[in-house]
Amino acid sequence: MPLDEICRIQALHEARILDTPPSSEFDSIVELARCMFDCPIALISLVDTDRQWFKAKVGIAFGQAPRAGSFCGHVVERASALIVQDATRDARFASNIFVAGPPTVTFYAGMPLMEGEICYGSLCVMDTKPREFGEPDQAKLERLATVAVGLIREQRQTMLLSEQRRELELKQARFEQTERSAKVGGFEMDLQTGALVWSDQIYRTVGLPVGLPLTSDIVIGCYAPEEREGVRTRIKNALAGASTGVDREYRIITPEGEDRWVHIVSDIEMIDGQPRRLFGILQDVSERVRYERRLLKTANTDSLTGLGNRTAYVSQLNAATEKQASSVGLLLIDVDHLKQINDTLGHALGDIVLKEVAERLSERTVRRGQAFRLGGDEFAVLIEDNMSARKMAGLARSIIESVAQPLHVDGSTIIPKVTVGGAIFEAAMDGASLAQNADFALYHAKATRRGSYVQFEPCLRTRISTRIETTREVERALVGGRLMPYYQPIILSANGDVVGFEALVRMKRDDGSIVSAGEFHAALDDPHLSHRVTSTMVAQIAADLQRWSDQGLSIARIGLNVSAADFTRGDLEARISAAFGPRGIPLDRLTIEVTETVFMQGVEETVASTLQRLRKRGVLVALDDFGTGFASLTHLRSLPVDIIKIDKSFIDTMAHDASSLAIVELVLDLARKLKLKVTAEGVEQLGQAHSLLELGCTSLQGYLFGKPMPQDKVRDFLEERAQALHAVSENPVAA
Secondary structure, three states, rough: HHHHHHHHHHHHHHOOOOOOOOOOOHHHHHHHHHHHHOOOOEEEEOOOOEEEEEEEEOOOOOOOEEEEOHHHHHHHOOOEEEOOHHHOOOHHHHHHHHHHHHHHOOOOEEEEEEEEEEEEEEEEEOOOOOOOHHHHHHHHHHHHHHHHHHHHHHHHHHHHHHHHHHHHHHHHHHHHHHHHHHOOOEEEEOOOOOOOEEOOHHHHHHHEEEEEEEEHHHHHEEEEEEEEHHHHHHHHHOOOOHHHHHHHEEEEEEOHHHHHHEEEEEEEEEEOOOEEEEEEEEEEOOOHHHHHHHHHHHOOOOOOOEEEEEHHHHHHHHHHHHHHOOEEEEEEEEEOOHHHHHHHHHHHHHHHHHHHHHHHHHHHHHEEEEEEEEEEEEEEEEEOOOOOOOOOOOHHHHHHHOOOOOOEEOEEEEEOEOOOOOOOOOOOOOOOHHHHHHHHHHHHHHOOOOOOOEEHHHHHHHHHHHHEEEEEEEHHHHHHEEEEEEEEEEEEOOOOOEEEEEEEEEEEEEOOOOEEEEHHHHHHOOHHHHHHHHHHHHHHHHHHHHHHHHHOOOOEEEEOOOOOOHHHHHOOOHHHHHHHHOOOHHHHHHEEEEHHHHOOOOOOHHHHHHHHHHHHOOEEEEEEEEOOOOOOHHHHOOOOOEEEEEEEHHHOOOOOOOOHHHHHHHHHHHHHHOOOEEEOOOOOOOHHHHHHHHOOOOOOOOHHHOOOOOHHHHHHHHHHHHHHHHHOOOOOOOO
């Protein structure tokens, strides 16, 4: 196909007229042509690649015909008028359907439908008999053809406009769909008139009816109260030509009271150097903001209790102390014996205790501060309410009392207890310093006054630092094998025989000096360290008993002091068995000594059951330092005890203090009635020994009979003791 024909066909198709419905305008032209030239047939024929299609017709029934051999095809090819007076004599049209069959056309006159260089087809008239068609007739037909071309042009423009309109409508629909999907809307403000225009999506975002006439007051009223003044100033500056664009998020409130967040990006249109229009977009980012806030809340909330977690605590603490407010106070709170609850009653019940403690903390502090769970059994309360030392002590006591209310769960009654340490912000202090001070106070409270409140004082720092250093020293001694038992003899009052020894822990320092437990007792307040020390002592006692046995020495019993930490893990019996069993040493060679403080740690049932099992295996139980606690008689009734050890403080003063003597007499009388043995501790004078013998004390222990000694001195001591007793057999106590 020639290039010009390709271009013509393309132009015809772009005219968007082929195969369109009938049009009265085009029909009028063919009717007018038929009448003007008194012809039975008139057509507006548009010539396509292989057909001619009739936009308008009169005198025929069909709507299109083949292009090959057609009159109009010749018009298009020539791009000029075609007059055929008698087609029956023209070989070119012998096969033309109009000529060959009904209506048997003979005459044809056609004018090209030309637009520029493009010929769309022809306007033609036809008759069934030959005719003349002079120049005047041709001129008339040409003018009609010009009108038809104008209609084609108009049709093309109309169709084009219609398609453009549909495209615009589609684009608008897509835009609105995009706005809805992305929750983005556009806005503008005429800076000359102040007129405001919003897209529909902005109306939907702010909750106003679409199309509501806008004013500055209506716009400002959409924003949250804290945003309004800034928006009002921005609008005022924009109208005054002193504003710039923005790129930030705002909180808005819908008429229904729903909080939403929008991100606004705007700019100023300048014309001839003057601001003419403020325009921009607004996106609803509420879902993202809410999601981020949920993430932030999750990241800052303890999942078990719902309180703020350690992250939130650190953030709040730093924010409060950065204000340099002297009224800020901090309480650190430790739940006592949570591990025991978890181990004995289960972690599920332990979690219930933690949640209840959290709730009670919140109730007590909701108006004065904020409670946090720092992890495990540790909580914190940050107070920013004009706090003083007196007020904080009162709040701490209130918390302790509130937490200690009985908690009934699944048939069990638990009385949660907490220990509290507190500190108040001081000048030139930061959050970390305040937290450290409160931690010092809590550390001291747990070591010395568990279940109560201690407030930080500068001297605590020195005490605790010393305790920490002592703890480290003991840890190093454990690792270095420098902790060992020293043995102090226990003497039978009746004849002076050695009935056993008490193993007292000693530490060999780096300089070689040996120090007693009193020098590092504070370190043993650490449960983990105390547990390790006991394990070391048990192992060495077992080894020493085997060594003495190999030497032919018969040592009746060795007393070992144990702490609450040795019971809370529930492995004391296993550790003793592991040390004694492989050496073939029976457990009836051991006496377990416990103080009343062990029972005061909230593990009385665990202690009692452990001691009962050990007693069944031959271990004796001694209640050490008897008389110094407030619940001694209760313990004698409820706990498996074989021996009472009277505290040294009563022995020291019994000679000149009637009350001390009365207590000693009372204990001895009580022991006889309960069929318990009694050992008096700290006997250092012969007179004390005589008095105790007269009062009926079973056995004695003290410097009068021997100081604590290392295991390699025990043999010599026993031999010397035997010789002394033999020499003065008539006076065993003096010996």
